[in-house]
Amino acid sequence: MTRLRNFVYWKTAVCLLVAGSAQAQGNEGVPTLSGYMEVHLNKEQNLPSEADLHRFVLMVGHSFSDRIKFWSEVEVEHAFVEVEGGEETGEVAIEQAFVDLMLHRRFNLRTGMVLMPVGIINERHEPPTFNGVERTMVDTVIVPTTWRDVGVGAFGDLGRGFSYRAYAVPGLDAAGFSAEEGIAGGRQQGGRADTSDPAVTARLEFRRAGLTAGASLWRGGAGFGLIRLDIETPAVAVSSLDARYRRGRHELRGQWSMVNISGAADLNRALQIHTGLSPNIASRLLGAYAEAATRVTPDSWTDEVVVFGRYEKFDTQNKMPAGYQPLQALQRSAWVAGATYYPDPDVAFKFDFIHERNKSSVVNAPWRINAGVGWWF
Amino acid sequence: MAVAPSDMNIAKSQDVKVIRVSAERFAFTPSEITVEKGTVIEFHLTSEDTDHGFRIIDTDVNVRIPKRRRGETVVKYTADTAGRFIIECTRPCGAGHTAMRAVLVVK
Numbered sequence: 001m002t003r004l005r006n007f008v009y010w011k012t013a014v015c016l017l018v019a020g021s022a023q024a025q026g027n028e029g030v031p032t033l034s035g036y037m038e039v040h041l042n043k044e045q046n047l048p049s050e051a052d053l054h055r056f057v058l059m060v061g062h063s064f065s066d067r068i069k070f071w072s073e074v075e076v077e078h079a080f081v082e083v084e085g086g087e088e089t090g091e092v093a094i095e096q097a098f099v100d101l102m103l104h105r106r107f108n109l110r111t112g113m114v115l116m117p118v119g120i121i122n123e124r125h126e127p128p129t130f131n132g133v134e135r136t137m138v139d140t141v142i143v144p145t146t147w148r149d150v151g152v153g154a155f156g157d158l159g160r161g162f163s164y165r166a167y168a169v170p171g172l173d174a175a176g177f178s179a180e181e182g183i184a185g186g187r188q189q190g191g192r193a194d195t196s197d198p199a200v201t202a203r204l205e206f207r208r209a210g211l212t213a214g215a216s217l218w219r220g221g222a223g224f225g226l227i228r229l230d231i232e233t234p235a236v237a238v239s240s241l242d243a244r245y246r247r248g249r250h251e252l253r254g255q256w257s258m259v260n261i262s263g264a265a266d267l268n269r270a271l272q273i274h275t276g277l278s279p280n281i282a283s284r285l286l287g288a289y290a291e292a293a294t295r296v297t298p299d300s301w302t303d304e305v306v307v308f309g310r311y312e313k314f315d316t317q318n319k320m321p322a323g324y325q326p327l328q329a330l331q332r333s334a335w336v337a338g339a340t341y342y343p344d345p346d347v348a349f350k351f352d353f354i355h356e357r358n359k360s361s362v363v364n365a366p367w368r369i370n371a372g373v374g375w376w377f
Numbered sequence: 378m379a380v381a382p383s384d385m386n387i388a389k390s391q392d393v394k395v396i397r398v399s400a401e402r403f404a405f406t407p408s409e410i411t412v413e414k415g416t417v418i419e420f421h422l423t424s425e426d427t428d429h430g431f432r433i434i435d436t437d438v439n440v441r442i443p444k445r446r447r448g449e450t451v452v453k454y455t456a457d458t459a460g461r462f463i464i465e466c467t468r469p470c471g472a473g474h475t476a477m478r479a480v481l482v483v484k
Contacts, residue, residue, distance in 0.1 A: 034469035061469055066434050069475040100475045105463070108476070115472055124402060126471050129426065155476055157408050207404055246425070302446060345444040346427050376427060376471070 031062045036126045038374040040133055045366035053079040054372075057095070072097040072113075075146075093189065095146050104156065110167070111152040113190045117165040117203035118216040119143045119240045119255055127374020128348040131293055131308040131340055134370060137332070138314050142257045142287030143240060144184035150193055151201075161208045171197035174222035174234045174267055179280040179327055182259055182316045183236060186222060197221025197233065213243040222261075231270045234263035249295035259285040265321035280327055284319035287312070291336075304342040311335055329363035332356060338370075346376040393417045393453070400442050401425035403473030405464060411482040414459045422450040430467025433481060441468060456483040 035058040043049040055077055062070040078090035098112030115123045121130060121139040125146060130136075139145045153167030170193035176185030188194065199220020206213045216239070223233030242255040261267070264283040272278040293308035313333045317326035338352025350372050356365035394416050399406045401424065412418060422431050422442045432439040433454065440452050466477035 032469045034471075059469060059471075061474065066463070066465075071472075071475045073472065096472060102463075102478075105461075105478070105480050123472050126402070129402065129471075157478065157480075159409055161406075161408070163404070163408075207406055207408075209406070304446070345424075345446070 034059045036376045040372035043369045067102045069100040106156040114151045116147040126376045133350045133372040138287035150190040166202035170195045171199045171220040172222040173225040175225040177281045182285045194224040197224045210246045216240040231266040232263045251293045254290040256288040282317045283321045285316045286318040287314040306340045328359040331359040395419045397421045400429040403477040405479040408479040416456045432467045434463045
């Protein structure tokens with residue numbers, strides 16, 4: 001355990017030194033260093049409060065030329081990695097590491113570890129870019145951010161405000177799906193990922209005068225880990241629509257995301273035989289949120305205070321396969337209210353209160369209070 | 378040819394086309410700018426979030442755009458060569474930084 005922790009510190013330190021020295025030169029053609037960090041204080045009803053260095057992320061980029069670019073993101077979650085009771089306390093991960101070959105405005109190639117272009121947060125998750133201490137629940141249990149894998153694909157600007165990204169990536173491992181967190185446990189995350197059930201993902205985005213709207217799709221197989229269970233290969237389709245609109249001091253944003261899992265009944269039966277417990281995986285997961293935010297500080301101030309309110313629905317048991325009943329405690333929604341103080345556009349002090357509800361008459365959803373600071377450099 | 382703000386008087390005898398460009402992770406708006414050859418362009422560059430770079434490849438325009446509500450960068454460029462010029466962000470700004478591009482079309 002100590003060796004693993006030392007490895008993390010050592011690797012982070014080397015990364016800092018190498019990239020930091022390159023940044024100091026400040027010349028085109030040498031690596032650049034940037035990154036973001038988030039420190040949180042979370043209090044959940046009936047649980048002790050927790051202080052957490054949630055994310056420490058360094059990004060290293062390099063331009064080989066005007067046509068060939070490299071970008072990477074190395075993340076340490078929860079400060080260190082240690083195995084306690086069979087579970088890791090944190091995570092060290094490469095979240096991005098890709099090379100872009102810029103060919104034409106409308107068509108460029110990208111390969112390496114890429115982010116799935118689904119929803120708002122997965123590709124745009126620097127802490128000052130969103131309200132709330134933690135990411136939305138929709139972007140946690142419906143769209144499992146940070147969702148990434150090794151892939152190859154294309155991206156470009158189609159003109160008139162439209163742009164796109166499209167990749168081929170390895171599929172999901174349905175053996176990791178769960179009732180509570182949906183497909184999150186099935187992500188392969190680019191480590192010796194099995195490619196026998198490939199997937200495709202794409203996003204079309206439109207931008208104009210304060211409006212950004214996007215439609216995203218992920219579709220692929222998820223059965224490579226179940227071959228010996230002799231069932232129909234489950235397949236997953238993720239659909240998502242999102243929009244952000246900003247006018248003056250006001251901003252509205254919303255997202256609707258749906259996950260369909262075909263063959264969920266067979267999957268539940270097969271996993272029950274294998275593990276002795278039915279995971280109660282749904283055939284449809286549904287999430288949506290709407291958020292309104294406004295800057296309350298005067299225009300003459302460079303410091304900014306933004307207040308926001310958000311309603312979220314995140315139902316990981318939205319539609320069950322025949323013969324299975326939904327766990328009502330997982331049919332959840334939440335009201336979130338909070339504020340963000342920006343002493344600088346790249347530094348965000350955040351506070352929020354979350355009142356969560358569910359459809360269960362037995363299990364009460366807890367309230368949560370969060371405070372935190374996130375910064376980008 | 379880029380003209381530094383202190384040398385703007387050089388271009389005053391010509392018609393100046395003011396073009397406002399907003400930068401935000403990970404796009405410039407507008408992402409396509411079309412002008413006639415010989416036009417003197419006065420770019421007014423602002424950001425909706427962090428600071429960004431604004432470089433027109435194959436020209437000497439390469440400036441920094443200040444952060445949100447920290448002012449604007451003004452830079453002049455005489456479009457004296459026809460062609461398509463890629464504009465790119467040169468300041469690392471996040472996951473989509475490498476694809477943060479626009480195009481200047483000089484007819």
